[in-house]
Amino acid sequence: MRIYELQTIKSLTPQQARVSALKQQKERASDMLKAEKDRQKQQKATQAIQQNNQILANLNN
Structure with missing residues (x-):
């Protein structure tokens, strides 16, 4: 690696780490909510x- 490719990694303070973890948790929850809504929408459409x-089959008989 070249020197200009290296970047210093700054460690987070406990407060910053907590905020970061909460943001990630929020994003995961949002993704899970969207997936569940999509699943329910798909299930409703299938039903x-x-x-x-069934109605068409009954009409044809």
């Missing part, structure tokens, strides 16, 4: 398709 298919 609607199944119900429509």
Whole structure:
């Protein structure tokens, strides 16, 4: 490595580390919430398709 490629890594104070950890936790929770909402939306759409298919099958008989 060249000298200009090296960067000093600053250690965080306990307060900064806590804030950083809370921010990361918030981001993970937000991602999990979005994934759950998407899953529920997909499940609802699948159920609607199944119900429509049943109605069409009953009409064709």
